[in-house]
Amino acid sequence: SRRDLAAGLAGPPGPDVEALSAEAAERSAELEALGVRGRRRLLRRLLAAEEPPSVSDGVRLALLAVRPECQLDALRDLGQETADRQLRAWSGAVRRSLGAQRPSVLGLLGMAAWQTGDGALQVVCLEQIDLVDPAVPLAAVLDWLNAEVVPPSAWPELRGAVLGALTDLFRAAGPPASRRRR
Numbered sequence: 001s002r003r004d005l006a007a008g009l010a011g012p013p014g015p016d017v018e019a020l021s022a023e024a025a026e027r028s029a030e031l032e033a034l035g036v037r038g039r040r041r042l043l044r045r046l047l048a049a050e051e052p053p054s055v056s057d058g059v060r061l062a063l064l065a066v067r068p069e070c071q072l073d074a075l076r077d078l079g080q081e082t083a084d085r086q087l088r089a090w091s092g093a094v095r096r097s098l099g100a101q102r103p104s105v106l107g108l109l110g111m112a113a114w115q116t117g118d119g120a121l122q123v124v125c126l127e128q129i130d131l132v133d134p135a136v137p138l139a140a141v142l143d144w145l146n147a148e149v150v151p152p153s154a155w156p157e158l159r160g161a162v163l164g165a166l167t168d169l170f171r172a173a174g175p176p177a178s179r180r181r182r
Contacts, residue, residue, distance in 0.1 A: 107138025
């Protein structure tokens with residue numbers, strides 16, 4: 001049911017938040033040390049996994065999801081042959097995502113759901129994004145796909161235009177602010 005889907009996307013339960021915050025702080029430092037290329041390689045590895053992500057890998061995915069280059073890489077890799085693995089990965093990440101990570105993770109999960117043909121999950125992801133940050137760029141993409149009833153088979157023809165539009169949006173927004181807001 002939609003209620004069950006929404007409950008599954010609600011994020012970590014209250015008692016887990018403190019431990020996940022500590023894990024996120026550790027993983028964030030680790031990801032910074034990897035640099036851009038290392039983060040992109042890690043993302044590819046995590047998205048290619050056949051098993052659901054561990055807690056640490058789910059946190060890594062959630063942290064990677066907020067990075068524009070990683071969102072673009074995930075969408076570039078998304079296709080009917082990779083959608084099930086991405087669905088599994090982003091489902092694990094959404095249960096470990098906190099605060100500002102959630103909209104991007106929900107957006108990527110919604111895109112994977114659309115590509116697998118799971119329209120109910122796609123719509124619930126969009127509804128959840130609307131609750132936390134309706135301005136996230138992937139919300140507009142999901143909304144358009146839903147409103148126009150675009151079939152997953154159209155993705156190869158749409159991918160370039162969607163990636164181009166998202167790239168332009170990310171470029172216009174500028175780099176994320178540093179922790180010190182500089």
